[in-house]
Amino acid sequence: MASLYLIRHGQASFMQANYDQLSPAGYAQAQALGNYFVQHRLQFDKVWCGELVRHHQTYQGAQEPMTTHQLAMPAPIVLPGLNEHQATEVYQHLQGDFLEKDQALKALLAAKGPHHAEVRRGYIKLFYKAIQLWAKGEVQVEGLENYPDFARRVTAAYHQLAEMMEGVENGIAFTSGGTIGMLIGVLLQLDSERIVELNWQTRNTGITEFSYSKGKFFLRSFNEIPHLSPAMVTYV
Numbered sequence: 001m002a003s004l005y006l007i008r009h010g011q012a013s014f015m016q017a018n019y020d021q022l023s024p025a026g027y028a029q030a031q032a033l034g035n036y037f038v039q040h041r042l043q044f045d046k047v048w049c050g051e052l053v054r055h056h057q058t059y060q061g062a063q064e065p066m067t068t069h070q071l072a073m074p075a076p077i078v079l080p081g082l083n084e085h086q087a088t089e090v091y092q093h094l095q096g097d098f099l100e101k102d103q104a105l106k107a108l109l110a111a112k113g114p115h116h117a118e119v120r121r122g123y124i125k126l127f128y129k130a131i132q133l134w135a136k137g138e139v140q141v142e143g144l145e146n147y148p149d150f151a152r153r154v155t156a157a158y159h160q161l162a163e164m165m166e167g168v169e170n171g172i173a174f175t176s177g178g179t180i181g182m183l184i185g186v187l188l189q190l191d192s193e194r195i196v197e198l199n200w201q202t203r204n205t206g207i208t209e210f211s212y213s214k215g216k217f218f219l220r221s222f223n224e225i226p227h228l229s230p231a232m233v234t235y236v
Helices: 024-039 053-068 087-100 103-112 117-135 147-164 177-188 192-201
Strands: 002-008 046-049 170-175 207-213 216-224
Touching (some): 024 053, 046 053, 046 147, 087 117, 103 117, 147 170, 147 177, 147 216, 177 192, 177 207
Parallel strands (some): 002 170
Antiparallel strands (some): 207 216
C-alpha cells in the first residue's frame, strides 16, 4: 500500500501579534522531522501544503536536511483545502468577551501579565472553549468561515488527495491540527465533538499516516512524534 503522511505544522507564535509564523522551537521541530526522514531514508513522490506561512516554513525546515542527503522532497503543490479552520480568528475577535466571563483569568492577567505560564495556560483553555462553541455554531463572526463550511472544504480536499495519490508511493501534506482532525473525521465518519477532540490532541509536527489503495484511505497511525525529545513536545 502507498502512504500519505499528514504533518501538523511546527509550533507557531501563540499570543503574538502574528500567529502564522513558526517560533524558534517550531523550526527546530521541523528540522528534527526532516532528520528523522533522513535517518529512515524516507522520501516523497508528491508534497502538498496549505496556504499558510507556518505550513510552508515547516516544509522548508523538514526539506533542508533531506536535500542535504539527496532524498526527494519536491516543491509542494498548494492545496487551499489544507488550510486551518478560522476558529482562531473567531477567538481573536471575541477574546475580550470570553475574558470578561472568566474573572479568575482576568485577575491573573492583571496580576502577572500576559506572558506568565499560568496566564498562558488559562488562555489555552479559553481558546479550546472557543473552538468547541464555534464547532457547535454557538459563536460566529461575520465574514469568517463557520464549521459547516470548514467541513465541506476539508472534505473536498480529502477527495482531491485521494485522486492525486494515484500512482504515488509516498505522499506528504503539511497542514494544521484542525484540518488533520477533520480529515480523520471524514475517513471515520466522526461527529464534530470527536473531531474537535482530535484537533486538541495533535502535537506540533506530529505524524499521522493514511495508507492508500485503489482510491481509498485507511488510518494507519495518529499523531506520532518519534523525532522529538520530550523537551521538544508542544501542542500550541
